[in-house]
Amino acid sequence: VTTSRFATRLNSFGSAPQLFWPDLQGKPTMLQMVERAATVKGLTDLDLNFPDHMSQPPKELGRRIRGLGLSINGLAMRYYTHSGFKRGAFTNPEKSVRREAIELTKRGIDAARAVGAPLMTIWLGQDGFDYNFQLDYAQAWEWEIDGIREVAEHDPECSISIEYKPDEPRAQSLLRDAATTLLAIADAGAPNLGVTMDFAHSLYAGEQPAFAAHLIHRRAKLLGVHLNDAYAKRDDGLMVGAVHLRSTLELLRQIRKDGYDGALYFDTFPDVSGLDPVAECEANIATVNRLLAVADRLDGDNRLGEALGRQDAVASQRIVNEALIGSN
Amino acid sequence: VTTSRFATRLNSFGSAPQLFWPDLQGKPTMLQMVERAATVKGLTDLDLNFPDHMSQPPKELGRRIRGLGLSINGLAMRYYTHSGFKRGAFTNPEKSVRREAIELTKRGIDAARAVGAPLMTIWLGQDGFDYNFQLDYAQAWEWEIDGIREVAEHDPECSISIEYKPDEPRAQSLLRDAATTLLAIADAGAPNLGVTMDFAHSLYAGEQPAFAAHLIHRRAKLLGVHLNDAYAKRDDGLMVGAVHLRSTLELLRQIRKDGYDGALYFDTFPDVSGLDPVAECEANIATVNRLLAVADRLDGDNRLGEALGRQDAVASQRIVNEALIGSN
C-alpha cells in the first residue's frame, strides 16, 4: 500500500538466542545480531549505537552491514562508557566529564558521516536529576544548551536529532517532552537540530503523540519516529499497536500529512521476556502496514475531514471504526 | 451476533438539549431524558440514581419507563442530598450522618425492589480521605464494613454491587480497586454482595480490566460492567474503544467466558463537551457489537488458545490483529 523504510533496535536480536544460534555460547556479537536482523522480512534499516556498536572502523562496518542487505538509518549516542556519566553528560558537575561527553559526541557524528548515515540521535538520559535541591537549574540548562549547540555546529551537514524521555535512568530528565526539547532547540539555535519522537516516551510524558508530532513539525524538524507501545506509565517497549491502536493510527496519519519521510524505527524490548525478535519485528511491520492501509482508506473518505471541521468526535469515531475494525 | 442488554447513564441525555428539544427552557426533567434515551436504537435498559431520579413513587416510575420501551437494570445510590455526606457516608465522622447514609441506602434498596430491579449499585465515593493524618484507618475500615454488611442484610434477595473507584470526589477512596473491594466483601460476609467494574476506574486504578474481572469472578460475583474509555489517568468518560480497543476486547471475551449475563452499561460523559448523547450511545452499541463479532471470530480460532498456552504474545498479537483490524 505504501513504501516505508523500517528500522529497528539492534540489541533486540540478542533475545531468545537459542532460536537462531542453537549452539551459541555467551552473547552474540554485534555482527551476529545484524545477521539475524537481516532475516526479518520487510526490514530495511538499522540504527547503531555509538560507541558500543563500533566493533570496527565505521566505513568497514557500514560495508559489512550493507553486504547483509540492510541500510544504516543513523547512529545513536550512548553515554555509558564512563561511570562518571551517571551524573550527567552535558550537565555533569565535573567540567572534564562534560568535555568528554561533547568530544565523544563529535566522534560519533564523525562516525555517522563515515558510515554514510548523517543522522545522529542524541538521547540525554543522564542529564537530569533525582532530587529536589540537587541541581542549579539555571546552570544545568545553560550547560545543556551549550553542549547541544557545540555538537550541532561540529558538522552542519549532519542532522542532529534529540530524543526526549521523561525519566530513566534519572528520576527526572531535563528534556522530558517535545515542548521542552523545542525550547532547547530554539535556545541552541542550530539549523541542523531536530527531534526524535518515541511513541512510549510521548505517552508517559502525558502527550497525545499526533499533537506532539505536529508541534515538532511546526518549529523544528521531525527527524526520527520510534514506534512501540506502552501503558502510558513507563517505557514498556511493547509491540506496535499493543495498547493504543487508534493513537498510533492518528500519529501515522499526522506525520504522513506533515511530510515525514524518514524511517519508522521499532524501539521495542522483546528481550525483556525472551520473545523471538524476528517474529516480533515482523509483527510490528505487519501492524504498521495494516494501519497504513487503514489510513489510506480514511484519506479517501471526505466525511472524516468534515467531522474534524466540526470537532465531531462521535462522527469521526464511527468513520474510523468502519475503516479500522474488521468485519469479515 | 450475540444478544446483550445495553444500559446507559440517564444524565447523559441532558447533553446538547437543543438537538432534541429546540424550544426547551431550563433543564429537561428526568422523564424527558428517558424519552430521549428511548430513541437510541439498540438500547434496552436504564439505571436510575437514588434518590435523585425518584421523581415519583418507584412502582409508578417503573411503569412509566417501561411504557417508553426501556427496562430498568437497577438503581445506584448517590450520597449528595446532604452536604454532611461530603466528609463520608458510611465512614462519616458523625454518627448521625453514618446512620443517615445507611438508612438512605436501605430506602434505596426498597425502591429497587419496588421498581422490579433488585440490583443496587453502591459507589462509596465519599468514603475516603484527602490528607495524611485525616483518618484513623482502623476505625474507618470497620465503619465501612459495618455499613456494607448492614445494608446487604437489609434485603438478602436484592443484589448489592459495590462500584470501586480510585479517587474523586475524595483525593483517595477507601475502596479504590477490585482487590480492596473483594477484601471488604470478605470482611462483610454477606452472600448478596458483588462488584461493579467500571472500565475507566479499572484503568486508572492500574489494573488490567480482564484480569480484575476474573479476580472478581473467582471470589464474589461480577454484578455490573460499566464500559467507557479513558487515558488511564482519570475518569474521562470517553466512548467505548476510544483509547483501549484491545483491552476492551479482552475484557468482553473474559466476562463472556466467566458467564457474565448482566447488562453492559455505558458510563460515558457526552455532556462534558456537549456531544449528541443519542448518537454517542449508538456509537457505543455499534462498537461493542463489532468487538463481540471479533470475539466470536477469536473463539472459533484454536490458534489463540495455543498461543495463550505458550504465553506467546507475538503469536496472539498476530492472531488478534487478523480478527480485529479491518483489511477490506
Added chain:
Amino acid sequence: VTTSRFATRLNSFGSAPQLFWPDLQGKPTMLQMVERAATVKGLTDLDLNFPDHMSQPPKELGRRIRGLGLSINGLAMRYYTHSGFKRGAFTNPEKSVRREAIELTKRGIDAARAVGAPLMTIWLGQDGFDYNFQLDYAQAWEWEIDGIREVAEHDPECSISIEYKPDEPRAQSLLRDAATTLLAIADAGAPNLGVTMDFAHSLYAGEQPAFAAHLIHRRAKLLGVHLNDAYAKRDDGLMVGAVHLRSTLELLRQIRKDGYDGALYFDTFPDVSGLDPVAECEANIATVNRLLAVADRLDGDNRLGEALGRQDAVASQRIVNEALIGSN
C-alpha cells in the same frame, strides 16, 4: 521573616457556610464570601473571576472589596457562561463562539483595568480535545495563538497570564504544561504575556515545579504562582505542603531567587469535603511562612550552594533536613 502578598480563591469561602452564617438560606453572595475571606488573618488579596464575580460595575466592586480590607490581585477568565464554550473558547469549531470568547476576554481585561488590577489570568481549559481524530491540530494551534495574540494586544498595559493545566474539563488540553505554554507565547509574540504556574497542575503535568518556574522565568514572565498540593495525578486542591513539602520549599526558594514579587495565591478546594475555609487559608499562610523561614536559614548556609555545585544530593538532603525538620 518575609513579607508577601497572599491571595486566595474566593469560591472556597462558600464551604461549611453554617460556621460563618448560622442562619443563611441558600448560597452566600459574592460579597458575603469576600466578607468572610476578610476575616482570614494574613490574607491580603483576592482574585476575582470574570464574568461570574462581577455582580456590580468593576470600579464599584473594587471599592467595596478594598473597603473590607482586601486588595484585588487580578481577574481570571471563566468560559462557562455559554454552553457552546464546552467545545472550546479560542479553538471552538464555530467561528461565532471563538469571536464571543475573544470579545468576552477583552471585556474582562477592561474590567481588570477598571478595578485597578491590571493582571488577567487566562486558563484555556476548554481548548483541547477528548478524542483522537477530534481535532485538526494545525488549525487548533493557529486559532489558539491568534486568540491569545488578539487579547494580549487589546491592552498592552495589562499583563496577560496563561495558566496551564494538563486536562479537565477536557481529557487533554492544548496548553498542558509550562513548555507548551512558552511555545504558544513565543508564537503569539506579545510582550505583556506571561505564565501562571499552579503547583498541582505542574505536578500532574510531570514537571518539577522549581525547574518549570525557572524555565518560565528564562523565556517569559512568571506572572502568577498558585500554591496548593496534590498526589501528582490530578488537581486535588490540597493545603500547601500536604504532600510535597520539600518540592514546595524548593519552588519558593527558586522564585524568590528569580525575583518573583507577585502574590502567592492559594488555589485549594476546602469545599470538596466541607472544611472551614478560614482555618484552611490560615493554615496555608502559616505553612508558607514556616517554609520561607526555612528558606532563609538555607540562604544563610553556604554549604547548600557547594552541595548544589557538586550535584551532591546526599549532602543537600542532610543540609535541607537540618533546616526543615523540627528537632525541638
Added chain:
Amino acid sequence: VTTSRFATRLNSFGSAPQLFWPDLQGKPTMLQMVERAATVKGLTDLDLNFPDHMSQPPKELGRRIRGLGLSINGLAMRYYTHSGFKRGAFTNPEKSVRREAIELTKRGIDAARAVGAPLMTIWLGQDGFDYNFQLDYAQAWEWEIDGIREVAEHDPECSISIEYKPDEPRAQSLLRDAATTLLAIADAGAPNLGVTMDFAHSLYAGEQPAFAAHLIHRRAKLLGVHLNDAYAKRDDGLMVGAVHLRSTLELLRQIRKDGYDGALYFDTFPDVSGLDPVAECEANIATVNRLLAVADRLDGDNRLGEALGRQDAVASQRIVNEALIGSN
C-alpha cells in the same frame, strides 16, 4: 529516641567504588560490599539475595557477616539465574521452569534457616504479563497460588513474605499491590505467609502507604518494610523522605501502632547516579530517626487524636506541622 533495627540493600555498596577502594579493579565481591556496609554508623542488618549472594555455604557466610558486626535480617529470592525465568517463575508457561522456580525457592528457604534468619522475602516480579491476550488469567492465578502454598508449606517455621510491585520487569505484575497480595495469601492459606511493603511500590500502586500497611496488618502479617522514596510513578529508589516526608511519617506512626517490630530496610538505589552509599545510608538512618522523634512528639499530643476523631484535616495539618517543620 527509639531503637530500631536498620537493614539495607547490599548491592548499593558497589556504588562509587573509588571512594572506598581507590585501587579496585573490576567489581567488588559480595563480602567486600559487606565490609563497606559495616562502616555505616547505625546500620545493624543486611538482607542477602538468594542465590546471588551465596558465595559460600550459608552458615559460614552468616558467621563471616556477623564477624563484621552486622546481623542478617533475612534472605530475598531472585529469579535471574535462568533466562527461562524471564517469562515467569511460578507462572511460567513451561512446567519444568515452574518446578525449578519452586525448588530454587525451597533451597533459598533452607539457606535462610541455615544462616539463622528465618525470613524469606519473595518478590514475584517475573510473574505477570506484558500484553493483552498473553495470559490465561485463571490458569496463571492458580499456578501462582499453588507455588506460594508449596514453598510456604516447605518450612512452616520460616516466615515467607511476599513483596508486591506494580510492574517491572514485566509490564504488569500479578501481585501488584497490597490488596491483591492479601487475596493471594488468603487463597494459599498458609499461616507463615505475610507481606513486605516497599514504600515506592506502594506509592506507584496508587496506595496511601499507612492505609495499605494497616490493611496488611488486619489480614496477614506485615513482615517487612522497605523505606525509600519516589515520585509515585516508578521505583525511583530515592532516599527516605526525599519526596513524601509526611506520608513517610504517617507510615512510621501506623506500623509502630500496629506493633511492627521488624527491621526498617532501605531499598534505595544510590548506584544509579553514583552516590556514596555509606553517606546515603547514614542520611536515611538520620531521616528516620528525625521522623521517629516527630512521631514521639505527636504521640504525646492528644490534640492529634481528637482531630483524627473529627477527620479534621486542617487541625491535624497544623498539629503535624508544628511537630514536623523546624522553627529554630
